[in-house]
């Protein structure tokens with residue numbers, strides 16, 4: 449017999465979430481997650497992926513992935529410290545270091561697990577972490593796992609950061625103090641104030657950690673937020689994902705040689721979990737090569753996102769203060785936001801409603817993620833749907 453306690457717990461809580469409209473039903477996508485997607489047989493313009501550069505379906509990546517399977521098989525075969533470090537994992541790390549302008553890099557199985565790995569390998573219960581209140585869930589969990597004191601900092605508030613850094617350091621209670629931030633904040637598309645953060649870090653000797661999941665491939669002509677500000681020599685730990693703009697799967701940290709050496713012996717997901725498959729490693733390496741060779745895809749991404757933003761703004765929508773391709777259309781009320789997104793879907797535009805508790809109450813928005821792969825025709829169609837529904841619902 450299985451546990452009654454568990455059954456009761458699950459049934460009660462799922463029912464409760466459903467009653468409160470907080471139970472997320474997940475759509476199943478048939479075929480590729482490209483500029484167009486098919487859900488339940490219905491084809492839509494896809495404005496919901498993180499596939500910024502369209503690389504998930506790029507023929508050059510598919511080709512090297514297929515060759516990798518022929519040469520290496522489908523799996524790495526073991527944890528990397530046993531005998532699962534393939535030459536192609538090392539190639540990927542060398543490429544990542546070159547891409548980020550650092551001495552070295554280490555790759556992980558995902559961005560999420562990278563934050564779990566790297567923060568807790570460096571910080572412990574005698575340390576403190578200054579963490580922006582809008583940081584990603586994986587940063588929050590990574591910080592918790594480290595057992596360091598977590599000090600929440602008001603979003604991008606440099607006076608608050610400075611004050612709290614000063615207090616933490618002057619208290620003499622902590623061995624090390626880290627400041628950790630998203631490079632690009634994924635709900636509003638705003639960019640971390642890295643030049644000021646680095647100045648404060650230098651003043652108080654803070655360790656700097658930037659999670660650039662939404663910045664790599666996007667800012668700094670593709671190289672990321674740190675490069676965008678020219679701060680490669682001033683950020684200790686540059687973390688990123690291979691699953692957004694890079695189009696594949698995996699995570700990494702780039703930094704100095706001694707940092708990477710330490711992570712290889714102390715970060716637990718590296719030590720106790722098998723590495724990404726050969727096809728993943730090779731296609732990620734290829735994607736980075738493409739980004740280093742040419743900025744064409746990056747330019748196309750910015751051209752498309754500027755076009756979409758202009759179109760929505762001209763219609764009179766509130767598109768917030770995004771500095772990146774992430775384009776929220778702020779509706780406000782949670783139910784109205786959900787209705788707007790549903791209507792868009794009926795019109796053939798797939799853009800998700802993002803509401804409380806993911807964003808503050810009353811700031812519900814439909815979030816649009818244009819990519820390099822969208823055509824002008826697709827964006828025009830999306831803008832026309834926004835116009836139709838905006839008028840229908842009385843927002844414009």
Ligand SMILES: *Cc1c(COP(=O)(O)O)cnc(C)c1O
Nearest residue numbers: 558559560584586659661689691
């Ligand atoms: C998506 C994301 C991650 C997780 O990356 P995955 O590779 O998908 O696990 C980590 N941090 C931030 C800021 C993200 O947006």
